[in-house]
Amino acid sequence: MEETEFSRAARLAHLRGEGLAKGDPVPLPLTMASIYHLPGDPVGFRQYGRTDNPTIEALENALGFLEGAEAIAFPSGMGAISAALFALSRAGDRVLLPSDGYYTTRLVADRFLKAFGVAVDMRPTVSFADGGFAGYRMIYVETPSNPMLDVCDLAAVARDAHAAGALVVADNTTMTPYGQRPLDLGADIVVAADTKAPNGHSDVLFGHVSTRDAKTAEAIRAWRKLAGGIPGPFEAWLVHRGLETLEVRFDRMCASAGMLAQRIAAHPAVSSVRYPGLPGDPSHNLARTQMSRFGFLIGLTLESEGAAERFIGGCPLIQPATSFGGVHTSAERRARWGDAVAPGFVRLSIGCEPAEDLWKAIEASLDALAD
Numbered sequence: 001m002e003e004t005e006f007s008r009a010a011r012l013a014h015l016r017g018e019g020l021a022k023g024d025p026v027p028l029p030l031t032m033a034s035i036y037h038l039p040g041d042p043v044g045f046r047q048y049g050r051t052d053n054p055t056i057e058a059l060e061n062a063l064g065f066l067e068g069a070e071a072i073a074f075p076s077g078m079g080a081i082s083a084a085l086f087a088l089s090r091a092g093d094r095v096l097l098p099s100d101g102y103y104t105t106r107l108v109a110d111r112f113l114k115a116f117g118v119a120v121d122m123r124p125t126v127s128f129a130d131g132g133f134a135g136y137r138m139i140y141v142e143t144p145s146n147p148m149l150d151v152c153d154l155a156a157v158a159r160d161a162h163a164a165g166a167l168v169v170a171d172n173t174t175m176t177p178y179g180q181r182p183l184d185l186g187a188d189i190v191v192a193a194d195t196k197a198p199n200g201h202s203d204v205l206f207g208h209v210s211t212r213d214a215k216t217a218e219a220i221r222a223w224r225k226l227a228g229g230i231p232g233p234f235e236a237w238l239v240h241r242g243l244e245t246l247e248v249r250f251d252r253m254c255a256s257a258g259m260l261a262q263r264i265a266a267h268p269a270v271s272s273v274r275y276p277g278l279p280g281d282p283s284h285n286l287a288r289t290q291m292s293r294f295g296f297l298i299g300l301t302l303e304s305e306g307a308a309e310r311f312i313g314g315c316p317l318i319q320p321a322t323s324f325g326g327v328h329t330s331a332e333r334r335a336r337w338g339d340a341v342a343p344g345f346v347r348l349s350i351g352c353e354p355a356e357d358l359w360k361a362i363e364a365s366l367d368a369l370a371d
């Protein structure tokens with residue numbers, strides 16, 4: 001599509017329309033196919049479902065348009081993250097991961113990457129650049145980190161990592177391309193779980209890798225083709241449908257979270273709140289410079305495990321569930337998974353319900369903790 005004065009969100013809705021012939025369906029058709037009509041010379045045609053599918057291609061086109069990069073789809077966020085880790089590192093390389101990021105990323109590196117002779121080090125997100133990046137092949141960041149919402153300076157990390165000859169991978173799951181653009185800030189690769197806000201309806205696992213470097217994209221595609229981690233067309237179709245409303249959902253979720261974080265922080269039952277949009281939050285100053293929204297995740301600490309469970313269980317507009325980014329507000333006590341957080345720490349994912357209803361329900365559930 002040509003450059004115009006319109007935003008990506010506006011143009012996304014018309015991406016597919018540009019390529020249509022008269023009589024074509026306007027919405028994206030779902031093509032369930034493992035084989036294609038392929039007589040004679042196969043070069044230049046769709047060949048087989050592990051490499052080619054028009055529904056997946058349309059979704060990659062839309063994701064790539066949002067990222068301003070080439071996007072490669074995977075059946076889960078971890079499928080995308082594993083592709084970046086395994087396709088781009090070799091025995092003898094050193095990889096640096098956040099010690100406070102998504103738990104499974106650390107686990108896959110620790111259990112499997114190490115076994116192939118890749119050294120894996122970890123640092124907290126808040127002091128990620130301390131110690132420099134000399135000797136690393138890959139610097140992997142997650143900002144804001146999940147679940148504590150600490151941030152690191154993406155542009156500074158990218159600059160220093162590149163000076164040290166390392167590749168920079170950023171997990172942008174919590175922000176989506178509408179809230180933060182790591183590739184514009186210098187990262188080489190974005191990985192993301194579209195399971196979360198991009199799909200948005202909590203009915204699909206999905207992920208993608210995006211990059212502006214053709215060689216990197218080719219390596220990731222080859223990994224997917226050979227290892228076989230290709231998503232199903234139906235899941236791709238659902239994510240494509242979800243993406244069409246991501247901007248409006250994300251806008252509502254972030255706006256509600258900003259309002260609710262302030263009110264939750266002022267409630268006497270709450271010991272502390274983490275939200276990058278709160279002026280007093282340790283992440284705030286940096287978040288303002290590199291994020292265009294402050295996100296829809298709020299971390300709140302209540303006095304005990306029991307108080308946190310009663311808060312979640314007593315609120316009719318909160319789904320007790322792991323994961324985040326759905327249309328329904330959800331929450332969980334992260335210590336139940338062993339995260340290094342207080343027993344009463346709750347990760348709250350704000351959904352699309354009307355914000356004042358959410359506050360009414362949250363306030364009542366917090367008030368009840370004093371009884």
Ligand SMILES: *Cc1c(COP(=O)(O)O)cnc(C)c1O
Nearest residue numbers: 076077078102146173193195206
């Ligand atoms: C959920 C999540 C993932 C993994 O995504 P799956 O689709 O569950 O594999 C990776 N990173 C972050 C930050 C996540 O929140």
